Amino acid sequence: MSKMLPTRKRKALCAFILLDHLENELEEETVKRQKKQFWVRSWLLKRQEKGCFHTLLDELHHEDPTHYRSWLRLDEDCFKQLLDMVTPLIKREDTVMREAISPAERLAVTLRYLATGETFSSLSYSRISRQAISEIVLEVCKAIYTVLKGNFLKIPSTEEEWHTIAKRFEDVWQFPKCIGALDGKHVVVQSPDNSSSYYHNYKGTDSIVLMALVDADLQFVYVDVGTNGRVSDGGVWNKTTLCQALMGNKLHIPPPSPLPGRIKPVPFVVVADAAFSLKNHLMKPYPENQLNSESRVFNYRLSRARRCVENAFGVLANRMRVFRAPIALSPKKVEHIVLASTALHNFLRRQKTGRALYTPVTLTDREDLGTGDVLPGEWRAEPAPSSMVQLRATGSNNYATNAKAVREEFRDYFSTNGVVSWQQMFH
Structure with a gap:
């Protein structure tokens, strides 16, 4: 038309x-x-007027100090000390559009997330948006690890430092020449898009592996996190820098020497469970089908020393409850959360006031000095955290003759020169 x-x-x-x-x-x-x-949203804009995390902390500090400490898992002194360290890395400038979220608020919301595992949506009712919290938590976790790793999560580099760790194992857990207890966990995560089965573990979930070496005081000496869950559990240990350095004698560990009262030199060792392979520097229990009286005593003495790493993981999941359930974040983000949490764990374990708050005496395993019995910590009464899955026993039963000889020397020592009155009661 x-x-x-x-x-x-x-x-x-x-x-x-x-x-x-x-x-x-x-x-x-x-x-x-x-x-x-x-x-x-309009109610988020009232953050400065109505208050948020930092305002609540001020109120708790003056009116209810007990809940202040339980709310963040640390006291005010520890909070201020940590805040001073991270502020240069997390401080943001105000703009003409809005006031920046303060470093204290950023640190508080991150600590609350680690302590409770609340979702970002739930935390947003502190008048900080969910999107902002997701960025803040990642940023602050990176900052916590950066400022703490040099002093609180640093692997020993001198013979004297290794001797100090070994002396504590001997004094506290009656296992001489031990430089750490080793274990690993699958940390359940949200699988990234298009990752297929790359992070799929034997339990049918997606995970990254946390491998840790722990000292006699339940502090992390070394952590390796990020290996995809699909890798066999025995293979994870072999891939770590610690394993390669340990087997290559690159850690300045003291040279072999005899156990107390013995003649044959043996190396300093790491204690682990059946998931690992027996090596010169790595002691694991005897298999159940190879047990006599002496090997049972060895297994019991080794299991006592290994309680350190069990307790470290138990305390971590009990106090940092973000690990109580699968973490609905990508593997890379979870890596930063794990590194920050382990460094923060060590930081709090070394504080005079913070240690008693973070790990009360009854929370961890402790020894009855009269009988030698080990009283289980309260963390063991909780259900196993669904975000932390135990490694499978994939260690090979094949080992070199010299590794077998090292274990036999420890076995003989525990039944002769190193015998204690209570060991026969519990093995």
């Missing part, structure tokens, strides 16, 4: 249609801009 119109009218009609189209586009753009002006 338009072809039957005169040329002038056709042109006028086309111009009218084009103008109408442009007006519609302009109207849609105006609506979009108006929507963008309200990108923050």
Whole structure:
């Protein structure tokens, strides 16, 4: 029909249609801009007026110090000390649009997340948006690990430091020449898109592996996190830098020497469970089908020393309850959470006031000095955390003759020169 119109009218009609189209586009753009002006919910904008995490902490500090400490798993002195360290890394400048979230608020919301495992949506009712919290938690976890790792999560580099660790194992757990208890956990995560079965572990969940060496005081000496859960559990240990350095004699560990009262030199060793392979520097229990009286005593003495790493993981999951359930974040983000949590664990274990708050005496395994019995810590009464899955026993039963000889020397020592009155009662 338009072809039957005169040329002038056709042109006028086309111009009218084009103008109408442009007006519609302009109207849609105006609506979009108006929507963008309200990108923050009104109740979130009242953060400065009504208060948030830091305001609540001030109130708890003055009115209810007990709940202040339980709310973040640390006391005010530890909070201020940690805040001073991380502030240069997490402080943001105010803009003409809004005031920046303060370092104290950023640290508080991150510690609350680690302590409770609350979702970002739940934490947003502190008047910080869920999107902001997701960025803050990752940023602050990176900062915590950065400022603490040098002093609180540093593997020993001198013979004297290794001697100190070994002396504590001998004094506290009656296992000489031990430089750490080793274990690992699958930390259940949210699988990234298009990752297929890359992170799929034997339990049917997606995970990354946390491998840790722990000292006699339940502090992490070394952590390796991030290996995808699909890798066999025995293979994870072999891939760690600690294993490679340990087997390559690159850690400045003291040279072999005899056990107390013995003649044959033996190396300093790490104690582990059946999931690992027996090596010169790595002692594991005797298999059940190879047990006599002496090997049972060895297994019992080794299991006592190995309680250190069990307790470290138990305390971590009990106090950092983000590990009580699968962490619905990508593997890379969970790595930062794990590293920050283990460094923070060590930081709190070394504080005079913070240690008693973070790990009350009854929370961890402790020894009855009269009988030698080990009283189980309260963390053991809790259900196993679903975010931490035990490694499978994939260690090979094949081992070198010299590794067997090292274990036999420890076995003979525990039944002769190193015997204690209570060991026969419990093995």
